Amino acid sequence: xxxxFAGAGVVITRPWGESQRLAALIREAGGVPLIYPAIEILDAxxxxxxxxxxxxxxxxxxxxFVSPSAVEKAMARxxxxxxxxxxxxxxAIGPGGARALQSRGVTGVITPLPDSARIDxxxxxxxxxxxxxAGQHVVIFRGDGGRELLGDTLRARGARVQTVTCYRRGKPxxxxxxxxxxxxxxxxxxxxxxxxxxxxxxxxxxxxxxGWLDHALVAxxxxxxxxxxRELGLTRVVESASGDEALAATxxxxxxx
Numbered sequence: 001x002x003x004x005f006a007g008a009g010v011v012i013t014r015p016w017g018e019s020q021r022l023a024a025l026i027r028e029a030g031g032v033p034l035i036y037p038a039i040e041i042l043d044a045x046x047x048x049x050x051x052x053x054x055x056x057x058x059x060x061x062x063x064x065f066v067s068p069s070a071v072e073k074a075m076a077r078x079x080x081x082x083x084x085x086x087x088x089x090x091x092a093i094g095p096g097g098a099r100a101l102q103s104r105g106v107t108g109v110i111t112p113l114p115d116s117a118r119i120d121x122x123x124x125x126x127x128x129x130x131x132x133x134a135g136q137h138v139v140i141f142r143g144d145g146g147r148e149l150l151g152d153t154l155r156a157r158g159a160r161v162q163t164v165t166c167y168r169r170g171k172p173x174x175x176x177x178x179x180x181x182x183x184x185x186x187x188x189x190x191x192x193x194x195x196x197x198x199x200x201x202x203x204x205x206x207x208x209x210x211g212w213l214d215h216a217l218v219a220x221x222x223x224x225x226x227x228x229x230r231e232l233g234l235t236r237v238v239e240s241a242s243g244d245e246a247l248a249a250t251x252x253x254x255x256x257x
Contacts, residue, residue: 004256006030008187014198016041036172060139065093121147174205181209189251
């Protein structure tokens with residue numbers, strides 16, 4: 001990948017703390033990562049449900065973390081009080097969440113199968129372990145809002161499901177003037193967006209000077225985000241598999257083309 005971007009800027013809109021690996025891949029490819037978080041990760045408004053769960057962790061059979069942020073926020077609070085029970089299996093929807101769990105000593109993390117076309121809730125639900133959950137106590141660590149597919153499906157399969165909000169999302173407050181100027185001059189090779197909410201926030205934050213985004217190369221890791229991008233009038237949307245390596249490679253191929 002070295003040198004492919006020839007010094008062009010690539011905007012990464014992930015929250016702070018989740019962009020380092022992708023930024024390193026962009027640098028390796030000769031690009032300049034421009035980190036403009038489109039979502040801010042904040043503490044949950046009410047930490048009481050998470051605190052109550054900490055004392056009951058030994059009764060859980062499976063813990064599902066929907067994002068790296070869920071791992072960071074939940075494990076930080078849990079780790080301040082007790083060790084994670086080794087008998088409790090953990091699952092993560094994406095590779096970022098799996099790496100975050102592994103960095104905390106959690107082994108055997110359940111993730112979507114390697115040949116999954118997408119890395120999402122549907123792919124995680126298709127794994128053998130999550131097909132047979134009748135009678136199990138499952139806890140889903142997540143942010144505020146979001147899809148109910150995981151919980152609803154696992155309940156239908158006979159699991160006792162509990163959802164715990166361990167963070168909330170906020171809108172960023174970055175100054176868009178410099179980025180809009182660079183985009184207008186054609187100095188932005190691509191924009192990487194990994195959530196529909198983040199895309200809407202990003203578009204809103206660019207304001208009246210963000211017309212350059214309509215014709216910029218925008219890479220997304222899921223058809224749902226691509227649909228939102230097209231609804232917003234973006235014309236150069238490319239879909240990628242999930243994961244930092246896949247996103248970086250997709251952007252580089254599209255840029256080269």
